[in-house]
Amino acid sequence: MEQKKSTKNFGEKKEQEIGVELFLELHILDHINDSILMYDLEGNIVYANNIACKMLGYKKEELMLMNVDQITLSEPESEKKMRKKILKEKGHLYFEVTHLHKSGKEMKAELNTKIIKHNNKKYVLSVIHDVTNVKNTEKALKESEGHYHDLFENSPTLLIEADFSQVLAPFMKIVQNCSGDIREYFKKHVVRGKDLFGKIRIADCNHITRKTFGVASSSELHKKKLSFIMPATIDAVLETLEKFILKKKKLKGMEIPFCMPDGKEKVFLMYLISVSGCEKTKERVILSLLDITDRKKMEKALEAEHNLLSRTMDSTPNSIVIKDMEGRFLLANKAALELLGISSFDKIMNKTDFDIFPKKEALEYLNEDQSVIKEGRSIFRQRKICDEKFPEKERWYITNKVPLRDQSGKTIGIVTITVDITKMKKMEFQLAKEKNLLSRVVDLIPDYIYVKDKQSRFILANKACLGMLKVSSFEQLEGKTDFDILKDDQAQAKKLFEEEQNIIKTGQPLMGVETEHDYNGEKGWIIENKVPLYDISGEIEGIVGVNINITDSKKAYADLEKSKKNLLNITEILTAAIFVVDNKGVIKFSNVAAKKMFPDCAEKFVCDELKMMKNNIENREIDLFSEGRKIGVGELYIKNILWNGEQTYLLRIRDITERKIMVDELTKKTQQLISKNMELQKLDKMKDEFLSNISHEMRTPLTIIKEFASILSDGLAGKITQQQKECLGTINESVVNLTRIISNILDLSRIEAGRMELNMKVVKIGSVIDEITSYFSSIVDKKGIRLESEVVKNLPPIFADTEKLSQIFNNLIWNAIKFTPEGGLIKVSAKESNVKIEGSRGFIEVSVLDTGEGLAKENLQRIFERFEQVQRMAGARGTGLGLAITKELINMHQGRIWVESEGIGKGCVFKFIIPKL
DSSP, X not given: OHHHHHHHHHHHHHHHHHOHHHHXXXXXXXXXXXXXXXXXXXXXXXXXXXXXXXHXXXXXXXXXXXXXXXXXXXXXXXXXXXXXHHXXXXXXXXXXXXXXXXXXXXXXXXXXXXXXXXXXXXXXXXXXXXXHHHHHHHHHHHHOHHHHHHHHHHOSSEEEEEEOHHHHHHHHHHHHHOXXXXXXXXXXXXXXXXXXXXXOEEEEEOHHHHHHHTOSSHHHXXXXXXXXOOHHHHHHHHHHHHHHHHHTSOEEEEXXXXXXXXXXXXXXXXXXXXXXXXXXXXXXXXXXXXXXXHHHHHHHHHHHHHXXXXXXXXXXXXXXXXXXXXXOEEEEOHHHHHHXXXXXXXXXXXXXXXXXXXXXXXXXXXXXHHHHHHHOOOEEEEEEEOOSSOGGGOEXXXXXXXXXXXXXXXXEEEEEEEEEOHHHHHHHHHHHHHHHHHHHHHHXXXXXXXXXXXXXXXXXXXXXXXXXXXXXXXXXXXXXXXXHXXXXXXXXXXXXXXXXXXXHHHOOOEEEEEEEEEETTEEEEEEEEEXXXXXXXXOEEEEEEEEEEOHHHHHHHHHHHHHHHHHHHHHHHOSSEEEEEOTTOOXXXXXXXXXXXXXXXXXXXXXXXXXXXXXXXXXXXXXXXXXXXXXXXXXXXXXXXXXXXXXXXXXXXEEOHHHHHHHHHXXXXXXXXXXXXXXXXXXXXXXXXXXXXXXXXXXXXXXXXXXXXXXXXXXXXXXXXXXXXXXXXXXHHHHHHHHHHHHHHHHHHHHHHTOOOOOEEEEOHHHHHHHHHHHHHHHXXXXXXXXXXXXXXXXXXXXXXXXXXXXXXXXXXXXXXXXXXXXOEEEEEEEEOOOOOTTOOOEEEEEEEEOSSOOOGGGTTGGGSTTOOOXXXXXXXXXXXXXXXXXXXXXXXXXXXXXXXXXXXXXXXXXXXXEBO
């Protein structure tokens, strides 16, 4: 029992080793009359057909556990090696062996062997011919000439005795002179080959031969032999003869075609045996013919079937892969190879998924395959393949794995069919996208949109419809009818149901029906539109409803009517005359003021004005008359309006007589003001010219006074007393102040006239501050005031006019000296500013601090105005020009100045910023 089970399992394993496809093809050979064995290059038998099993006396399972050496009589090792070498070199070999029957009986056999390749593995296909009878015949002929004829005649094998005596000499001459293939020679020289074949004499033939060829005697066969031949027959026979003669030994197993008496072609396996006594001369030869026509037809049919299967599989766009029980690839069509990115099947033959895919993916496929084998059922699944580098190339596939079974229903492998559904998936995604887009668009529509099936059940509703029905999501509405929604108003639900069923029945839509609705106690107005919904076949499968909510429109119309009434009431109390007139001049409306203003001639006035109208909107002045005389001026306004759904004109007439009188008065006053202003400008110009001239005129005497005061003070004109020297110092100081005032007046004149020019260059602010503080040090010392400076190191330079920059510092420091008491402090500082202005590189911030009287908050802006003076200390007065000029100079440098003070008695800090380079 265990032996049978082991044998069976081993047979299954052999089937798996050689491949399901080849194994199925070999099953066909069970119906061939020849004995066939298949074994690997080590001689291990992997297949035996039924005839071979019967000939050797073994069961198929037993043979598939054996080696060919076990069924072959022992031979010299050198001869076996020689045969194996020739077989590997040529791919085929005919030879003779002695096989052993299971019973121990010896059998002579001729083997026609050929190497075949499958799944990258080589096998030997051997066709065994039992030549025991032939051998026995030879033996009988040798032992007894008396029995030769009987054996020859009664042999089941076709036997022909041929006389080659007339052929040998000319044939050998051709062979010696032929440099190439003898078969190719006779293909070119058909007549010569046919002539040589005709010289072969049929000396004798046995009964089965005569029967097969339809002749009564060997002489008749000789006469008709040319009628049986074909071009291939002559070539094959002469090639066989050449090999037989030159190799000086029996040549067996040559396939020779013949044309039979019925016109059909038959193929025979021909063996040549020298007649006893003619072994050397080869003049007389026995031809043994074995009919292999059926076998050849079977082989051809098998090949055609295999080619048809391959072409059929390659023609399908779906991927088809066949694996054995261990997951090795046995077959893959063209589509499968393209999917795997492999150029030919040879590259994956006998390989597994682990040789192609990543380990994780291959393990997944293996588990699926094992599940199919174990459970014996198919697996259907959907799979997405995506390249991370090229996400746009993602593909979708449906894979179906089914068990491959043999004729007995036993699972022998896996068939995997993969269908590319990428286009379908993209269509699904596009459809879902469009459906989602449609849903979002429908949800944005304020109208109530819904779809119902044939039973008036909701299958779609937009957001507005859900809101009207007071449900938060469509799931609460899906599959329900109006009977479920309008539980408190079943009569309304019935009415809606009957309307929809009538539409489904007749196909007639319901359009533009204005109705009052009451959903869940909330009243409103809608315009109902319902149309039939058709499927792709044109059948009605439901209805589509679009209800337009006109509740707001209704309310708005009511409000409009109310507003219109109110507007009419308002017009009655207006002082302006109001007319509403149609295109023909017929007055549709007029207020009380209009009737008073035009008691007798209203229609004539309206018609005359409409005739003069050029645009849809006009606004012009008109004369007002009463009893044929002008009584005033009016303002006429005309506009095209819609009145009760009709195109009309609105005319408004206001009496502007009093306003016109006031405008005239105002115009006169304006002209007077303009005249006065021009006089003032002329005086101001005269003032500027006067100040400029007097400043120039005063400079010369001031310079002279200053120089003479210096000469007297220095004692160059004679000795002076200390009191006189102090007086001269006062004179000198007054001259300096007066000169500075005059300079300020001149500078202000230049600035106002636009004649102030800047000589810009790169300046280091620290150097300017050092010069200024050095200049003022002696002045502040006399007043008992400390002057300090603080400049941050490595400040960026600025682009400025050095003279004007010094003037800015002079004005600020003189101002600080003027308002700082004895013992006070003046501090000049410079640093980079935190002020940021788009487009600039930044600023340098300069500050002049004093500990003087300080400023009130309300004076912080006034102090920079011209001629403005803020009394900060008794006797400390000036012209009010210094800070105004300072501000203008800083503005000309694209800077800004301001003052900070915490109040009276807290001192001041004047700060300005100037752009840095």
